[in-house]
Amino acid sequence: MTNTPVGESPATPVLLATPGAPRRRALPSFQSNLLTAVAFAIAAVICATVEWWLLIYFDASLVLSGAELIVCRGVEIFLGLVGGTAAWYGILAVTRALSANRLAAGGAPSAGRVRAEDARDAMWFVVGLGLTALIVAFIAFLLGANHGALRTVMFDFGYMWRGHNALLHAFWLNLKIFAVTQVLVLAWALLVAVVRLLPGRACAPVRTLAIVYTDVFRGVPAIIVIYLVVLGFGLARVPGFDSMSKDNQIFWLAVLALTLVYGAYVSEVYRAGLESIHWSQAAAARSLGLSQWQTLRHVVVPQAVRRILPPLLNDAVALQKDTALTSIVGYVEVLGAAQLLKNKYFNLSPVFGAALFFLVITIPFTRFVDFLLKRDKQRTQGGS
Amino acid sequence: MSLLELRGVQKYFGADHVLKGIDLAIEEHEVICLIGPSGCGKSTLLRCVNALEPIQGGEIVLDGELVSGRGVDVNALRQEVGIVFQSFNLFPHKTVMQNITLGPIKVLKESKAEAKERARILLARIGLSEKANEYPDRLSGGQQQRVAIVRALAMQPRVLLLDEITSALDPELVSEVLNIVRQLAVEGMTMILATHEMNFAREVASRVCFLESGVIVEVGVPDQIFTAPKQARTAEFLERIIAAGRL
Ligand SMILES: Nc1ncnc2c1ncn2[C@@H]1O[C@H](COP(=O)(O)OP(=O)(O)OP(=O)(O)O)[C@@H](O)[C@H]1O
Numbered sequence: 188m189t190n191t192p193v194g195e196s197p198a199t200p201v202l203l204a205t206p207g208a209p210r211r212r213a214l215p216s217f218q219s220n221l222l223t224a225v226a227f228a229i230a231a232v233i234c235a236t237v238e239w240w241l242l243i244y245f246d247a248s249l250v251l252s253g254a255e256l257i258v259c260r261g262v263e264i265f266l267g268l269v270g271g272t273a274a275w276y277g278i279l280a281v282t283r284a285l286s287a288n289r290l291a292a293g294g295a296p297s298a299g300r301v302r303a304e305d306a307r308d309a310m311w312f313v314v315g316l317g318l319t320a321l322i323v324a325f326i327a328f329l330l331g332a333n334h335g336a337l338r339t340v341m342f343d344f345g346y347m348w349r350g351h352n353a354l355l356h357a358f359w360l361n362l363k364i365f366a367v368t369q370v371l372v373l374a375w376a377l378l379v380a381v382v383r384l385l386p387g388r389a390c391a392p393v394r395t396l397a398i399v400y401t402d403v404f405r406g407v408p409a410i411i412v413i414y415l416v417v418l419g420f421g422l423a424r425v426p427g428f429d430s431m432s433k434d435n436q437i438f439w440l441a442v443l444a445l446t447l448v449y450g451a452y453v454s455e456v457y458r459a460g461l462e463s464i465h466w467s468q469a470a471a472a473r474s475l476g477l478s479q480w481q482t483l484r485h486v487v488v489p490q491a492v493r494r495i496l497p498p499l500l501n502d503a504v505a506l507q508k509d510t511a512l513t514s515i516v517g518y519v520e521v522l523g524a525a526q527l528l529k530n531k532y533f534n535l536s537p538v539f540g541a542a543l544f545f546l547v548i549t550i551p552f553t554r555f556v557d558f559l560l561k562r563d564k565q566r567t568q569g570g571s
Numbered sequence: 572m573s574l575l576e577l578r579g580v581q582k583y584f585g586a587d588h589v590l591k592g593i594d595l596a597i598e599e600h601e602v603i604c605l606i607g608p609s610g611c612g613k614s615t616l617l618r619c620v621n622a623l624e625p626i627q628g629g630e631i632v633l634d635g636e637l638v639s640g641r642g643v644d645v646n647a648l649r650q651e652v653g654i655v656f657q658s659f660n661l662f663p664h665k666t667v668m669q670n671i672t673l674g675p676i677k678v679l680k681e682s683k684a685e686a687k688e689r690a691r692i693l694l695a696r697i698g699l700s701e702k703a704n705e706y707p708d709r710l711s712g713g714q715q716q717r718v719a720i721v722r723a724l725a726m727q728p729r730v731l732l733l734d735e736i737t738s739a740l741d742p743e744l745v746s747e748v749l750n751i752v753r754q755l756a757v758e759g760m761t762m763i764l765a766t767h768e769m770n771f772a773r774e775v776a777s778r779v780c781f782l783e784s785g786v787i788v789e790v791g792v793p794d795q796i797f798t799a800p801k802q803a804r805t806a807e808f809l810e811r812i813i814a815a816g817r818l
Pocket residue numbers: 584587589608609610611612613614615616735
């Protein structure tokens with residue numbers, strides 16, 4: 188406190204570093220970005236050249252005819268144009284930077300700043316377009332490698348089509364496992380999460396049990412749990428499962444194994460959600476005379492679930508995919524069926540077909556939940 | 572017999588001694604205003620009366636019945652004693668109507684139709700009928716606080732605790748909330764309010780209670796407290812308030 192103003196006692200805390208002094212900062216003067224623009228232009232031209240070369244390589248490997256060839260050529264032309272556009276924007280960036288410099292030198296610095304901003308926009312376009320084009324062209328290059336071996340081994344639509352019936356039937360089993368497990372997981376995980384949050388000394392034993400459960404089942408790979416539960420329970424003839432038919436037994440044991448694994452994950456998601464609800468909400472509910480249970484049921488859980496829908500969805504998608512793990516215990520779901528087809532045709536395309544089935548479900552599912560979240564937000568939150 | 576009686580109430584937060592033996596008796600239809608510097612324990616006192624905080628000594632008696640300590644049915648107590656918070660604490664996932672009817676339906680076991688009907692009457696009285704199906708986040712602060720008061724009133728409590736209900740509001744919204752409190756006072760609601768609105772305290776209070784560092788320094792009718800405080804500390808506090816332009 189060196190700068191204490193006169194007449195003020197030195198004990199008064201000073202909030203401003205230099206009290207009374209006017210604060211002024213000059214606006215930064217015009218800065219040329221010509222050099223950067225030139226660098227971007229060079230990069231863009233190199234990028235386009237490499238991309239075109241990759242595409243030409245891909246083209247040479249095409250031993251197709253008819254519609255397939257037309258589609259491939261169409262894609263090549265499109266990618267070629269994208270690469271060219273990137274180069275074009277690189278040149279645009281340079282001309283804009285030049286004109287910005289000219290404006291600034293000619294006594295119009297604010298017009299120059301606008302032009303410089305335009306030049307920067309063009310540079311970002313170079314990055315966006317050029318990078319995308321390069322990556323896509325590189326994938327084409329891989330597909331063209333070794334005379335397009337990857338294409339014939341993995342993406343042969345003829346084999347996929349021949350196997351589609353078997354795959355479709357098998358995929359139905361994946362959906363069944365997923366649906367049943369997901370419902371069980373949502374309920375079971377909520378129970379575990381609530382138990383973990385129970386207060387008081389009397390609940391310490393169950394709380395510990397819940398903690399041990401989540402730690403163990405999150406720590407073990409799902410594939411091992413499935414292996415142990417499905418094969419182990421089957422071998423040990425555990426009552427309840429033993430009287431089932433073979434198929435039913437595998438189905439329900441797989442459901443059990445996946446519920447155990449995903450229950451542990453999802454319970455942690457729930458717990459984070461429950462803890463994120465401010466205690467004042469619970470206080471308000473309790474002050475109305477609602478019991479602890481009613482407070483959870485009507486106030487805390489509904490808010491927590493809204494908040495954790497995205498991570499819950501994330502885990503649902505993961506679970507849907509992990510139903511394929513049950514193929515290792517001999518369950519003929521879509522991956523198992525695809526493997527049988529692969530052995531029959533000596534071609535991996537049916538496995539790629541199985542992958543497509545998962546995509547067809549998960550992508551619309553994700554979009555749908557996004558839509559629900561957005562709608563809920565619009566309804567409950569003030570916009571203006 | 573007093574409606575609500577605090578006898579030697581002690582409250583600790585860990586080693587922090589926040590309420591140091593509070594004695595206060597509140598008659599039916601009385602309006603008690605708690606005033607005092609920030610951190611003196613006003614909110615804590617109200618939260619103890621509502622059993623949102625356990626007390627470590629003394630007792631609280633409501634209408635001749637002991638309502639503090641172990642084994643007391645706190646949910647039953649809270650049906651008799653409502654509280655409104657500084658930060659409204661409405662439930663954001665429920666509409667105004669659902670906020671108000673939740674308690675009556677789940678706790679008082681009223682039918683939905685009955686609870687809604689009463690909620691509608693209450694909303695009409697505070698001029699918010701058209702907001703019944705709106706969500707709280709789409710209301711102004713003043714509107715939210717009025718809904719919060721109605722939510723507490725819907726439980727038909729015998730005592731209403733108001734904890735600085737206007738201090739989170741813009742100045743021009745304060746009066747719409749205070750008008751409701753004023754009206755409740757006229758209608759004979761028993762209330763304890765913690766407040767920094769000294770003019771309002773002076774106007775509606777039956778008695779004003781000055782609290783400092785967890786001790787009741789002085790209790791008296793508003794005219795006496797504000798014009799002729801007996802204790803030097805009360806006078807000091809009021810001087811500071813006047814210097815801040817709040818009285
Ligand atoms: N949950 C808590 N845990 C620990 N200490 C607390 C808690 N709540 C309040 N306190 C402490 O108790 C004391 C009294 O707080 P209280 O909120 O009752 O003050 P107040 O009179 O309401 O103040 P204000 O006028 O600022 O609202 C403060 O020193 C505060 O730090």
